Amino acid sequence: xxxxxxxxxxxxxxxxxxxxxxxxxxxxxxxxxxxxxxxxxxxxxxxxxxxxxxxxxxxxxxxxxxxxxxxxxxxxxxxxxxxxxxxxxxxxxxxxxxxxxxxxxxxxxxxxx
Amino acid sequence: xxxxxxxxxxxxxxxxxxxxxxxxxxxxxxxxxxxxxxxxxxxxxxxxxxxxxxxxxxxxxxxxxxxxxxxxxxxxxxxxxxxxxxxxxxxxxxxxxxxxxxxxxxxxxxx
Numbered sequence: 001x002x003x004x005x006x007x008x009x010x011x012x013x014x015x016x017x018x019x020x021x022x023x024x025x026x027x028x029x030x031x032x033x034x035x036x037x038x039x040x041x042x043x044x045x046x047x048x049x050x051x052x053x054x055x056x057x058x059x060x061x062x063x064x065x066x067x068x069x070x071x072x073x074x075x076x077x078x079x080x081x082x083x084x085x086x087x088x089x090x091x092x093x094x095x096x097x098x099x100x101x102x103x104x105x106x107x108x109x110x111x112x113x
Numbered sequence: 114x115x116x117x118x119x120x121x122x123x124x125x126x127x128x129x130x131x132x133x134x135x136x137x138x139x140x141x142x143x144x145x146x147x148x149x150x151x152x153x154x155x156x157x158x159x160x161x162x163x164x165x166x167x168x169x170x171x172x173x174x175x176x177x178x179x180x181x182x183x184x185x186x187x188x189x190x191x192x193x194x195x196x197x198x199x200x201x202x203x204x205x206x207x208x209x210x211x212x213x214x215x216x217x218x219x220x221x222x223x224x
Binding site: 003042043044045046085087100104105106 | 161212214
């Protein structure tokens with residue numbers, strides 16, 4: 001079983017739609033959780049951290065369920081500029097490390113006019 | 114402030130050759146991590162360095178090595194290149210655990 005699993009998509013949605021991405025992780029030692037966004041041929045950029053209480057940043061809402069080892073991202077009122085690949089990421093800290101990021105394969109979103 | 118910088122941006126090598134990739138972290142960041150991203154996959158963790166010491170290693174062969182310098186910059190070395198080493202190599206720096214900021218990457222093509 002892969003450590004972080006995501007539906008690869010693509011998700012093709014019209015502007016203004018609401019879209020939800022889901023992610024599951026296998027290692028219960030995972031300590032912190034993130035969504036990164038990656039545009040084509042660019043580096044990943046941190047979109048938001050994910051907290052157990054759930055958190056919101058404008059049109060983006062992230063949820064974490066530690067019991068189910070499940071992470072979600074909701075995008076409301078999709079914009080053309082939201083088109084990108086969304087990477088689900090967990091941080092697992094081993095020994096003296098500061099934590100290694102484990103990435104899912106990413107979910108591709110395409111927002112159409 | 115400048116973000117994470119990496120050099121070179123693109124590189125073409127042939128099988129069996131050696132390559133050195135370089136990374137400068139964000140000013141004040143003492144931790145550098147390296148990732149390999151092949152097309153269609155998420156980045157895969159290779160190494161983490163903190164205060165010039167290796168703090169983590171992913172599942173990569175011994176052909177991959179790295180080091181961190183006193184100014185916290187870092188090099189990733191890959192020996193005996195294989196076609197499968199063709200990928201985007203990403204460097205990330207961090208100040209606190211988990212919040213890693215990525216450089217633009219080095220795109221390596223092995224022919």
